[in-house]
Amino acid sequence: MFAELALYLLSAGHLAGHRNGRLEASVGLWSRGRRCRTAWAPHEAATKAAILQSVQRLQRRRSVAVLGSGVLRDVPLAELSAAFRSVVLVDVVHLLPARLAARRHGNVFCVTADLSGLTGLSEGHLDLVSPLAVLEAIDDLDLVVSVNLLSQLGLGMIRVVEAHPGADETEDLPAKVVGLHLAALRAVGRSVCLVTDTDCEVQNRSGMVVEQENLLRGHRLPAPADAWNWEVAPFGEEARDLRRVHRVEAHPFFSGW
Numbered sequence: 001m002f003a004e005l006a007l008y009l010l011s012a013g014h015l016a017g018h019r020n021g022r023l024e025a026s027v028g029l030w031s032r033g034r035r036c037r038t039a040w041a042p043h044e045a046a047t048k049a050a051i052l053q054s055v056q057r058l059q060r061r062r063s064v065a066v067l068g069s070g071v072l073r074d075v076p077l078a079e080l081s082a083a084f085r086s087v088v089l090v091d092v093v094h095l096l097p098a099r100l101a102a103r104r105h106g107n108v109f110c111v112t113a114d115l116s117g118l119t120g121l122s123e124g125h126l127d128l129v130s131p132l133a134v135l136e137a138i139d140d141l142d143l144v145v146s147v148n149l150l151s152q153l154g155l156g157m158i159r160v161v162e163a164h165p166g167a168d169e170t171e172d173l174p175a176k177v178v179g180l181h182l183a184a185l186r187a188v189g190r191s192v193c194l195v196t197d198t199d200c201e202v203q204n205r206s207g208m209v210v211e212q213e214n215l216l217r218g219h220r221l222p223a224p225a226d227a228w229n230w231e232v233a234p235f236g237e238e239a240r241d242l243r244r245v246h247r248v249e250a251h252p253f254f255s256g257w
């Protein structure tokens, strides 16, 4: 608890992104990642492996942008720093440990940006800019990595809609934001690696599925190069007799290859 509070206070000064509870969410992610490190380890290793698979196939390695870099648990930062001239980490929140990790490498930079593209919301209408406009400012971009971010864009939009009753009357805003990210990745004109969770199951101790949800709001992806289960919340984390498991897909050559 003390560690979480200290991290919150130390990180808040840096952030444009502590609106909408995002700083709290990021501190929560950091904290859960530490508690669940054993359960998360296979997922983190598989994510890093998918990213490095993309890197290996590149002809040129000048700049790489990592979207949803977060607390850097699933980002092979040292390898990216060694392989590229510059590494740009993009997230709505960069906690202090991520900033310090970036600073340890001379060529890693943190860019704080909201990648949902949402700039405003009125009467169910979404004011959107291109969600990946931030990439236009990066010189010599050879690879874009979207790392366990996509489902969060939809979930974040659910929170926005909840805070604005009536806002979702005309369109499914979470689905729209997920679709916009996918379309923007396809249009980016660079090599793109996509790793994302796609589905969620809550299971009881007998292995029975008591709840399930598509995290991409119905959007379909091509056949993945790899897929695995990520035990996001082992038994005892969210409920004593339930665990939450996400299906994750890796698309190291998603577009632009």
Ligand SMILES: C[S@@+](CC[C@H](N)C(=O)[O-])C[C@H]1O[C@@H](n2cnc3c(N)ncnc32)[C@H](O)[C@@H]1O
Binding pocket: 026, 029, 068, 069, 070, 071, 072, 073, 074, 075, 090, 091, 092, 093, 113, 114, 115, 116, 147, 148, 149, 152, 153, 156
């Ligand atoms: C599941 S975490 C990804 C894990 C991360 N790669 C790591 O290793 O810590 C999702 C990340 O997406 C970020 N995120 C969520 N909504 C976002 C948005 N609208 N714009 C930018 N980043 C966002 C969160 O801050 C979080 O770091």
